[in-house]
Amino acid sequence: MRIAAFLLAAALLSAGENDSFLIRNATVHPVSGPKLNNASVLVMDGKIAEVGERLQTRAKVKVIDGRGLHVYPGMIDAATLVGISEISSVRETADISEVGEFNPQLRSSIAVNPESEHIPVTRANGITAVGVLAAGVSGGFGFGEISYIGGQISLMHLDGWTWEEMTITHGAAMQLRLPGIETRRFNPATRESAATPFSEARRRQETNLRKVKTFFEEARRYQTAKQASPATLKTDLRYEAMLPVLEGKLPLLIPAAREREIRDALAFAEQEKVKIILVGVRRPGGAIEEIAKRKIPVILGSPFVPIQEEDDPYDATFTLAADLHRAGVKIAFASLGAQFARNLPYQAGHSVAYGLPYDAALRSVTLNAAEIYGVADRIGSIDSGKYADLIVTDGDPLEIRTQVKMMFVKGEPVDLESKHTRLYKKYRARP
Amino acid sequence: MRRATLSVLAVLCAVMAATAAETPSLVAIQNARIVTVSGATLEKGTVVIAGGLIREVGESVTPPAGAWVIDGAGLTVYPGLIDAFSAWGQPAPPAGGRPAAQPQPRPQGQEQPAAPQRSWGPEDRPGTTSWVKAADQLDPADRRIDAARSAGFTTAVTFPSGSLIAGHGAVINLGGESAGEMVVHPLAGLRMELNARGVGGFPNSLMGVIAYFRQLWLDAAHYQQAKEMYDKKPAGLARPAYDRALEGILEANRVVLPAVTRVELERMAALAAELRKPAILRGAHDAYRATAALKEAGLSVIVNVKWPAKPRDLDPQVEESYRTLELRDKAPTTPAALAAAGIPFAFTSEGLDAPRDLIAAVKKSIDLGFKREDAIHALTLGAARIYGVDNRLGSIEPGKIANLTVIKGELFDSMARVQMVFVDGKKYDPAPEPPPARRGEETR
Amino acid sequence: MRIRTAFILLCCAWALAAQQPRRTLGEALGKKQPLLIQNATIHTITKGAFTGSISVVDGKIADVGEKILAPAGAKIINASGKHVIPGMIDCHTHIAIDAINEGSVSVSSMTSVADVVNAEQRSIYYALAGGVTTGNVLHGSANAIGGLNTVLKMRWGKDAGGLVMAEAPPGIKFALGENPKRQGMAAQQGSQAARRYPGTRMGVEDVIRQAFIDARAYSFQWKSYEQSRAKGENVLPPRRDLKLEPLVEVLEGKRLVHAHSYRADEILMLLRLAEEFDFRIATLQHVLEGYKVAKEIAEHGAGASTFSDWWSYKVEAFDAIPHNAALLREKGVLVSINSDDASGAEIMRRLNTEAAKAVKYGGVSDNDALAMVTLNPAKQLGIDKYVGSIEPGKHADLVIYDGDPLSIYSRVEKVFIDGEQYFDRETDAMLRRELDAQKKGLLEKEKLDERQRTPARRPS
Structure with missing residues (x-):
């Protein structure tokens, strides 16, 4: 089946205009609005030109018959290591841990390997864009966390000959790890968790927080100095990179798993007057209302992680998304790693089983991420003017048994083969 | 008010504190309340000590001629209190938890580098010093002995320390010039621990430790069989190599195993059944939930009365589990539960800052419904019975060792004070109460 | 030969010593209430899937089929619209x-x-x-x-x-x-x-x-x-x-x-x-x-x-x-x-x-x-003689889902082992509330104890 889809895509390629076509007779799920039965999507020059139930066929474009198929916007993994981490246990294959405490000047985009095996594997399941982290975050698969400011998350298409072609935006958010009160610290050398007395851990947090605040102050002084005399100021790439953050243009992406960390992050945002996104929220407790009230978006890691506290309900990780949604928090799902990035739709799907409304689930893997990163004018839904990042499926993409039949990134048909399908075919044919 | 009384008393005690050398061999305490433990309590009775033994006890006993008579008005006489698990008189464990004794040479005689010993299997007898006897390394000058006696203890079961098989505990009387005088029984029980981290190499996990014990027991049985065969008819037979580790196992009258939670108690009960020796489980905070299993397995228990407490300087965001909270709440009800289930048990002051804190800790259980007489029993005859020395210790009966704890008032009353103790018939006065030790500081 | 057997028995004894259940299964199985799960989509695994019923007696599956008799005194679970799979x-x-x-x-x-x-x-x-x-x-x-x-x-x-x-x-x-x-x-x-x-x-x-x-x-x-x-x-x-x-x-x-x-x-x-x-x-x-x-x-x-x-x-x-x-x-x-x-x-x-x-x-x-x-x-x-499929004679280890068991949207509602219900989502919700209440009680009690103790503490 998948071969057929590829052949179809190849046929389109040879038709001259690669990035213009019409899908018709399909069930279209724009996400921004209600689903359209028996509808068409017209793509012109890589962008969505028109969506509707009665579109006129234009002579020049190829037509894809979508009978029995569904069209969705390509999914977005809001924070991932796809492209910069190949084999998570081999340090050399992962560019996710820079030296130094403050590295706002780093952009993950330029280290994304277009030949990474993770890219075809991930997109084969309907994911067309990812937010690539500049540093590993807790809850994900990374090597420790050294930096407070890890760098900029880049939003990348999962198709392109070079990272440049893949880049949607270099700076979608700035990664900030706020120092927390760590009374249970994992020591990677001994592979053991050592307990620190609370008062000591709090002192350590204060010291480290002062460092972070000092850095922000320095960046602010730089900002003022630059406004005063731009010509004489010696360029500092670190502070330069901080300017959009200070101007409120670039949000900070802050990992905050539990209530105290969340409140710390909210307080920091208030003090520094910056925009923030919370990532990796796991036990928000009483802070949920505060997150909602302040309209802080949340990027959720996988619900497929162990329960954190002994007395938590067995399904606490499954119901989290519903809890946040119910309170009015905008959520997007993220793999926070590479190996399970393809399971992004199931993160949302399983949350539906535990209370998240279906439409909200679908949004949480498409439009919400685009909105959180301020690129909803380009990706996230099937609306005219956006990139034609589309998937054509034989059913609901949040269901495991559903197959992605076709994929288009910026209107270009995308090969759904991967290392996995190649090995499968090779060894299936072994006599 | 209370402090003033204490300091006056402290001065008095200091004056009175004396060696027991001058105690006459014939002593009578009369007009005292006598809690015999083995029989009825005498509201106003007399107990006569002669030659270090109890000669007579009763309401109508007359002090014999020539006896030193002590007026017991206002005093209560108990059998000497017993701490069922201590390290009093024992050398401090070496830093790092490794046993001080020399390791067993490797069976194949392989060259060992000077570097830290690494155990490669049960054959290396990791963490094992089963040949060590507390009785052999007893230091009568250990100041902890005085502190214990001043707190009303006349007897303790003291153990060597070690990672896995530490060695044999001894029942000792807490008075005497020499170790030899003090020892009541040199083979009280074999102390076993589950501290895999104290060993380099095998075993490094709990299941490795249990597997090791199992193999060690098989090896001991095999060793015994080999020795018996050889002893019967040495001619033509290869002589079995002497193995002090296995000799130590074979000598054990009983084993003492650590177990605090219900899961651990049940696990150690299962292990004990395999070891085929009478077993005592120590720790036992959670035993109130495990009485059925303990009863069925016929085990004895030593309750550690350093009750679990909320950790200091705890991160307020750390959510303590229901189970943790419940154990903290219910652990002090364990003694009553054990008593109700008819499980033999005793107490240890292990982990407490000072021996006298044991009484206060047991009082907490009494406040929760544990009967005083059961508490006294556990501190005296109960403890003696667990170690099989109840025929000589633990109650006020003619013929038994004259270990007595004499309290002004009654044990567990808030104003009660240790007036004097008799160890092997020798009278000791309590030393003045030392200033409270700072937390974490060992009282030695 | 006899000793050889003895050795094997010894080996087995060791294995058993570690594994032997202290509480016998029969004890629990003896007096269990029979069970009938009806109107469910039953995934037998060995004989396909169909809408029907499962009866359970003495912890074992007694019968499976589209129309079967309820055992005497059975507890009846209407699983209409639900799916049952083997544990x-x-x-x-x-x-x-x-x-x-x-x-x-x-x-x-x-x-x-x-x-x-x-x-x-x-x-x-x-x-x-x-x-x-x-x-x-x-x-x-x-x-x-x-x-x-x-x-x-x-x-x-x-x-x-x-x-x-x-x-x-x-x-x-x-x-x-x-x-x-x-x-x-x-x-x-x-x-x-x-x-x-x-x-x-x-x-x-x-x-x-x-x-x-x-x-x-x-x-x-x-x-x-x-x-x-x-x-x-x-x-x-x-x-x-x-x-x-x-x-x-x-x-x-x-x-x-x-x-x-x-x-x-x-x-x-x-x-x-x-x-x-x-x-x-x-x-x-x-x-x-x-x-x-x-x-x-x-x-x-x-x-x-x-x-x-x-x-x-x-x-x-x-x-x-x-x-x-x-x-x-x-x-x-x-x-x-x-x-x-x-x-x-x-x-x-x-x-x-x-x-x-x-x-x-x-x-x-x-x-x-x-x-x-x-x-x-x-x-x-x-x-597989005992578990793994829904067939008469096997242990009644059963899972009731609220939908297709292979769907990401389905949830486990009830789980039976040896015919005994060990999990139920509604009961779970109740137990959570109980746990919360009990935990709160313990925390309050501890706080109270602490406050009572504080003034009496000896100065050090």
Whole structure:
């Protein structure tokens, strides 16, 4: 089946205009609005030109018959290591841990390997864009966390000959790890968790927080100095990179798993007057209302992680998304790693089983991420003017048994083969 | 008010504190309340000590001629209190938890580098010093002995320390010039621990430790069989190599195993059944939930009365589990539960800052419904019975060792004070109460 | 011969000593209320799916069919619109134990996870809530030859003995590849302390071969001893060796080998090594490159217990493909899908979704996918006479889902083990509220106690 889809895509390629076509007779799920039965999507020059139930066929474009198929916007993994981490246990294959405490000047985009095996594997399941982290975050698969400011998350298409072609935006958010009160610290050398007395851990947090605040102050002084005399100021790439953050243009992406960390992050945002996104929220407790009230978006890691506290309900990780949604928090799902990035739709799907409304689930893997990163004018839904990042499926993409039949990134048909399908075919044919 | 009384008393005690050398061999305490433990309590009775033994006890006993008579008005006489698990008189464990004794040479005689010993299997007898006897390394000058006696203890079961098989505990009387005088029984029980981290190499996990014990027991049985065969008819037979580790196992009258939670108690009960020796489980905070299993397995228990407490300087965001909270709440009800289930048990002051804190800790259980007489029993005859020395210790009966704890008032009353103790018939006065030790500081 | 038997009995006694349930099953089974689950979509696994009823008497499935009689006095559960599957079986997990690895030695067959079962670990409840009723609890993968396993039923609330599935044949863990050689490689990275042979895949083979040579010699020692005894000689029996006894059982076909493996080369190596010693590998665990040597695995007759879609977390997992389960099955290998969960029991909460991935990748049928988490692991563990499908006479280990069991949207509603209800979502909600209330009470009480104590504290 998948071969057929590829052949179809190849046929389109040879038709001259690669990035213009019409899908018709399909069930279209724009996400921004209600689903359209028996509808068409017209793509012109890589962008969505028109969506509707009665579109006129234009002579020049190829037509894809979508009978029995569904069209969705390509999914977005809001924070991932796809492209910069190949084999998570081999340090050399992962560019996710820079030296130094403050590295706002780093952009993950330029280290994304277009030949990474993770890219075809991930997109084969309907994911067309990812937010690539500049540093590993807790809850994900990374090597420790050294930096407070890890760098900029880049939003990348999962198709392109070079990272440049893949880049949607270099700076979608700035990664900030706020120092927390760590009374249970994992020591990677001994592979053991050592307990620190609370008062000591709090002192350590204060010291480290002062460092972070000092850095922000320095960046602010730089900002003022630059406004005063731009010509004489010696360029500092670190502070330069901080300017959009200070101007409120670039949000900070802050990992905050539990209530105290969340409140710390909210307080920091208030003090520094910056925009923030919370990532990796796991036990928000009483802070949920505060997150909602302040309209802080949340990027959720996988619900497929162990329960954190002994007395938590067995399904606490499954119901989290519903809890946040119910309170009015905008959520997007993220793999926070590479190996399970393809399971992004199931993160949302399983949350539906535990209370998240279906439409909200679908949004949480498409439009919400685009909105959180301020690129909803380009990706996230099937609306005219956006990139034609589309998937054509034989059913609901949040269901495991559903197959992605076709994929288009910026209107270009995308090969759904991967290392996995190649090995499968090779060894299936072994006599 | 209370402090003033204490300091006056402290001065008095200091004056009175004396060696027991001058105690006459014939002593009578009369007009005292006598809690015999083995029989009825005498509201106003007399107990006569002669030659270090109890000669007579009763309401109508007359002090014999020539006896030193002590007026017991206002005093209560108990059998000497017993701490069922201590390290009093024992050398401090070496830093790092490794046993001080020399390791067993490797069976194949392989060259060992000077570097830290690494155990490669049960054959290396990791963490094992089963040949060590507390009785052999007893230091009568250990100041902890005085502190214990001043707190009303006349007897303790003291153990060597070690990672896995530490060695044999001894029942000792807490008075005497020499170790030899003090020892009541040199083979009280074999102390076993589950501290895999104290060993380099095998075993490094709990299941490795249990597997090791199992193999060690098989090896001991095999060793015994080999020795018996050889002893019967040495001619033509290869002589079995002497193995002090296995000799130590074979000598054990009983084993003492650590177990605090219900899961651990049940696990150690299962292990004990395999070891085929009478077993005592120590720790036992959670035993109130495990009485059925303990009863069925016929085990004895030593309750550690350093009750679990909320950790200091705890991160307020750390959510303590229901189970943790419940154990903290219910652990002090364990003694009553054990008593109700008819499980033999005793107490240890292990982990407490000072021996006298044991009484206060047991009082907490009494406040929760544990009967005083059961508490006294556990501190005296109960403890003696667990170690099989109840025929000589633990109650006020003619013929038994004259270990007595004499309290002004009654044990567990808030104003009660240790007036004097008799160890092997020798009278000791309590030393003045030392200033409270700072937390974490060992009282030695 | 008699003594030989005695020796075997002794071996068994040791195994049993560690595994024997203290509370007998019969005790619980005797007076259980019969049960009728009606109007459900029943996935029997062996005989397809249909809408009908299941009756349960004495903890066993009494009848299954479209129209069956309710047993006298049965509790009736109307499961209209719901789906019932056999309790899932996880062929590789590390839940419910307080130690996973005895990693100090390259052969740790003297150890058994049965000794460290923790019946109060929450993971048991998580697994139960996910519809897993039986788990093959294995020793870790730090050693070429690891410790002994225990097969547990998730009878939450019972003690360690009460969890044991007494019917399950004994097993042992082996491990190949990166994990068992890791400690041997440590020295290369500058750590002198922990270096342990082997440090290569060749070394792993050597360790296993040597162990079986030792086991043979050990077995021979006992045989010679028995012969001498039979002749009336007064000879000392050999020293019993708990490390070698389980290996003798493997050689005699009495103990199942569950071998952690990744790469095709090491898989093939183990198959040939086992053939050299004339025994069969029961299951290759994880077996991520199994698809490359599916033919050889099928010929040897080993089962494969794999992950759904894990890959790339280490070098030896870089050729892992999610089609592994489907492809192995297609080539004639008996396949199950496991969780490899530790105390978090994360995947066991949703093992059904892992099975669904075999449908997605490789086009396995729904029924065959469900078999990968029910009947197939039962066969691999030698317990398919008792569990793994919905058939009369089998244990009434049943899971009621609110929808299609392979759907990401379905939730487990009720779980029965031996006909007894161990999980129910509504009850769970109630228990949560109770727990919250009790916990609050304890916290308040403690605070009160603290306040009362504070003024009385002696100044120090």
